[in-house]
Amino acid sequence: MKPVIIKSNEDIARMKQSGKLLARVFSALDDYIQVGQTTMAVNDFVESYITEQLGAVASTKGQYGYPYAINVSVNDVVCHGMPKASQKIKNSDILNVDITLKHDGFLADSSKMYVMPDAAPLARKLTNETYKAMWEGIKLVKPGVKLGDIGHAIQSYAERHGYSVVREFCGHGIGTEMHEGPDVLHFGQKDTGLTLQAGMTFTIEPMINQGTHKVKTLKDGWTVVTKDKKLSAQWEHTILVTENGYEVLTLRHDESLPCMPSH
Structure with a gap:
């Protein structure tokens, strides 16, 4: 089990800056992404923007041997979708x-x-309800709360709306390393798991499926899809536990606390 690292004030200041820069990447991507573009073009745009415009590192690239700057997961792809020069974004797609x-x-x-x-309206609904499910978890974050409470809130919301929560992947502690402790499950029981403390930083990133929660990994060793080929959606933020609540370090310009994004 990876250790949970409580961040210093200096660490937190640096993480806030990284979060603000990442929010800027998404703002730029909002203006760039469109039907007919290839997912590889999106990858190249993001990598160039991070390195050339922001002077930062596109750290997905090279992580565990992964070759690209983004994961782009279209329709029934749950996570870790790989960009392709041959894959054009279609009018009817949803993509993470x-x-x-x-x-x-x-x-x-x-x-x-x-x-x-x-x-399709059902695809749009899945996307919106997944966003709300993420916020059901985020808004509970504060010192003294247990991780099981967060997972339970996300799972309860998703299942109440007829969806299922992917079990194989979870949120994670983050700081100088991509995956620190704790693991942040998006399902679970109330009053179980690690107790949150101020200075913890981690992601909340539920993957919610239209059908079964079961998934499979394709032969490329990365791309994870729904087993029943139904749609999947995911949203993710990096969260700081503050002295009396939370701060979303990656909050974007199109968001407020907590809300639906503008479309």
Whole structure:
């Protein structure tokens, strides 16, 4: 089990800066991403923006041997989708773009769903309800709360709306390393698990499926898809536990606390 690292005030200041830079990446991507573009073009844009415009590191690239700057997960892809020069974004697609950025030694990690103009109403609904499920977890964060409370809130919300929560992947502690302790499950029982303390930093990133929670990994060794080929959605933020609550370090310009994003 990886240790949980309580961040100093200096560490937190650096993480806040990384989070702000990552939010800027998504703002730029909002203006760039469109139907007809290839997912590899999106990857190249993000890598260039991070390195050339922000002077930071696109830290997904090279992480555990992964070759690209983003994960881009389209429709029934749950996570770790690989960008492709042959894959064009279609009018009806929903896609998750997951980016990690490193600046001044500290990481920020976030993902956002993009809904194309002709996406089906049920696809749009899944995307919106997944966003709300993430916030059901985030808004509980404060010292003294247990991680099981967060997982339970996310699972209860998702299942109440007829969806399932992927079990195989979870949120994680983050700082100078991509994956620190604790593991942040998006399902669970109240009053179980680690007790939160001020200075902890971790991601909350539920993957919510239209159908079964069961998934499988494709032959490329990275891409994870739903077993029943139904849609999946995910959102992610990096969270700081403050003395009396939480701060979302990767909060974007199109968000307030807590709310639905503008479309």
